[in-house]
Amino acid sequence: MKIIFHIGMPKTGTTSLQYYLFKNKNNLMPNGFIYEPEIFTNQENSLGSTNHNDFGMNIINNPDKTIHTLLDRLKFHDNKSNYYIISAEVAVVYFSEKHIKFLYDNLHEHDIEIVLYIRRQDDFIESFYKTCIQCGMCFSIDEAIKLCNPDYDDIVKKWKQNKNIKVHVVKYKSSKTIKNFFDIYGMKIDDDLSEYKLNLSLGTNHIEIVSLIKRNTNILFNFLEPEMFIQGLQAPKSYRIFSLAERKNIMKNYEQSNNTISKQFFDGEPLFEPLPETDSNSIGHPLLDSDEIIKILEKYILYCIKSNKHINNLIKYIDNSGDFDEAFYRKKYLCGRKEIYKPIEHFARFGMYNKLLPNEDFDADKIYNLYPELKNTGIPPYILYTVLKIIKNKETSD
Structure with a gap:
């Protein structure tokens, strides 16, 4: 059986994709896609099986039990043409190379594909910081960057530990996350996915x-x-957290990483839309x-x-x-x-x-x-x- 491990990034429509997979899992199964996050849900302290699930944190906190559960499910669904989907964006945030190696060592009999969505770094950092605040965390933007550093070349290198691991890098486009996921595997889905748009962001x-x-x-x-x-x-x-100058500086820091990903996955074409030429009244720190x-x-x-x-x-x-x-x-x-x-x-x-x-x-x-x-x-x-x-x-x- 093949394993699709969707690792995020966070803030790239991940919740919407997980919600779609969960709501449509019975329809997806005849097409060879198996998604059952409830199997890995910690009932005592659960993030919920509808979209977010506990697989990622369970690998960190209770790796042996979690991997045995996964291996049992793979054996139960044994069919070499099927895909078993695991979607856990905490993996890209919290997994060290040790956690990744542990996964690969225990899943060596299965083909593994990694799906990574990428978003222009200034937008990603801003959105990730907002989510951290909404979730009750109180820290600075710099701390948010340290928690989830969007160096995509570094992430790909960490997850592609051997040549047998296939990595798909997908450019994030709002409202296209679900469609772009199934485009990888040549499966057509309904165009109207508005009901799956979740996690609306607050203004700065x-x-x-x-x-x-x-x-x-x-x-x-x-x-x-x-x-x-x-x-x-x-x-x-409505404000942006970063001024245009700050946004340019952020993108400068990731220029080499983005160029590497561009050449490796997109034939050298630019990864993202360019920044605007000039600042505007709606950009800058709010003065209340x-x-x-x-x-x-x-x-x-x-x-x-x-x-x-x-x-x-x-x-x-x-x-x-x-x-x-x-x-x-x-x-x-x-x-x-x-x-x-x-x-x-x-x-x-x-x-x-x-x-x-x-x-x-x-x-x-x-x-x-x-x-x-x-x-x-x-x-x-x-x-x-x-x-x-x-x-x-x-x-x-x-």
Whole structure:
């Protein structure tokens, strides 16, 4: 049996391809393509079998068990004309040459083909960094580059450890990932693949805001929640993280690597579209002043408050902040009332909207005096206080 090992890169439509393979696996099997990521899913801590799967991390954490599972499945499906597909983009991020050699040594009886999608490096780094921020990581762009360095020549050399390994390098084109995969194997699929387009990216200014929230609050959210919040948010502009000069410098660093890949796989034709000739107003680092940050952050916090699924996060944030005095609140506002909610939950759900105070020293008028234009917006004074504290913490840390 032949093995197709799709290793990414990340941010090249990988999730869409995995989703397509999973949703259509029963139709693909008669055509000789077998895809069963659920076999490698760690049920206790799973990324999910619909698209992402645990094969890559399991090779790192439990290699013997994982390879034995794979060998059993290959034996079960034994047919030399069939392709067994493994798609795990973490492989290109985390696999060392030792992990790759371990795979090849155990799969030496099978033909192995590697599929690598490549994307112009400045675009890739920008998109990869955004995803890292959306997933809850807080680090710099330089750290993102170290985690997944898009030196495609180096990657190909690492994976093509012997002449029997066949490598396919595919240029990433938005919405073409699925079609281009099956083009390699001469299989035609439907042209309309819009339903498989996943992982829509946030704008750079939104990413900066999400990063600011994560660095300065205890409010937590999963991968999709920033997107749900930001839909419909009116942001000043759509920015690129890198200026044109920075993008040119990035591409200069990878020029030799790209030339090698071009000659090896594409008869010397340019790998990517050239950079624009001039910068534009939509490129550059976003400059958000405190007023803009306040308006956007208060929308985020209000979103957390009003959504029942976020109320526990909000309560946890208020509790950890040290702003809430339970004895004061109970005595001043809840004396004699039947207690349906704990005082802190009552404040989070109802009290702050009615301008109840979280502690004896809280001065709502002082907060409104700082930003009088926001006094009649209906934003609770505690929310304004929280946003001001976030900004103050950011300015102190800077």
